[in-house]
Amino acid sequence: MQLKQLLFSRITVIWLGLVGASCVSLELFRGVPSADLSRIGGGAVLVIAFTKCRYILLDFMELRDAPRPMRLFAELWCAGLGAFLVAALGTSWFGFGAA
C-alpha cells in the first residue's frame, strides 16, 4: 500500500471535510453575539454535527453498501434524531421542561 494511496483516498477527503466542518462549528459559536441569532447558530451547529455523523456512519463505518436495514437505521438516526433536536431547539416544544 503506497503512501500516495493512503493520502489521496476518499476517506482522506471525508476526514478533511469533517475537520473543516468542526472548525466552522466553533466559528459559528464564536461569531454569534445576539440571543436571536444564537438559536439559528445552535441549529446550524446541530445540522453540521449530524451531517458529520452521516459521513462517519456511511464511510468510516462502511454502512454505505450495508444491508438495507442497517443503512436505514443509520440514515434514520442522523436525519430523525438530528431533525428532532434542531426542531426542539428552535421551538418551544420543550418549554414545559422547566425544572
Next chain:
Amino acid sequence: MPQHNTEAAPDSQSLPAPTTVQHGEEGVWLFIFGDMMFFGLFFVSFLFYRAGDPAGYDRSQILLNQSYGLGNTLLLLTSSWCVAQAVHAFRVADKSRCRLLLMLAIGMGIGFVLSKSFEWSGKFADGITVQTNEFFMFYFMLTGIHLIHVLLGIGVLCFVSNRVGGADNASNGSRCMVVLESGAAFWHLVDLLWVVLFALLYLVR
C-alpha cells in the same frame, strides 16, 4: 469475513442488482445501534432540561474551554481516519502499515483521555463538580460515559492490533478481518458520539 448479499433482480432483463456487504460481527452492530439509541435519549434529555433554564445553561457553557472541545474532536476524527485506513491496509495485505495505523489511533485515543483529564482537573480546581448545577451534572455524566467508551475502545484497538500481528494464514486472516472490522466500527462509534456531544455541550446556545 464480510457477508455479501445480492438482492433479487425483478427479472432477467434488469441491470445486475446491487451487492450489499456487512462488515464485522452482527452482535457488535446490534450493540452499536443500541448504544446510539441510548445516547439519542441522553441528547433529547439534555435539550429537554436545557429548555427549563437556557440562560443558566449558557452561563455554564461559557465556563467550558471550546478549544479543548475542538482539540478532542480533531484527535478522535484523526484516529478514526487511521482506523479506517488500517482496515484498508489489511485488505491489501499490508499488515505492518495496518498495525502502525492502529498504534497511531491508540496513541490519539490516549491523547484524548489525557486531554479530558486535564480539562476535568481544571474544572475541579475551579470548584466545579457534578453537583454545581444541572448543566455540569450533564457535562460530567455524558463526557464520563463517553470516556468509558474511549477506554473500552483503546482496549479493543490493542486487542485487534495484537490479532493483526498474529494473522499469518488465510483462515485466521479472514477471522482477523472480522475482528478488525468490528473493532473499527466500535472505535468510529466513539468518534460519532463525541461529534454530537461536542456540538450539544460546547457549542449549542
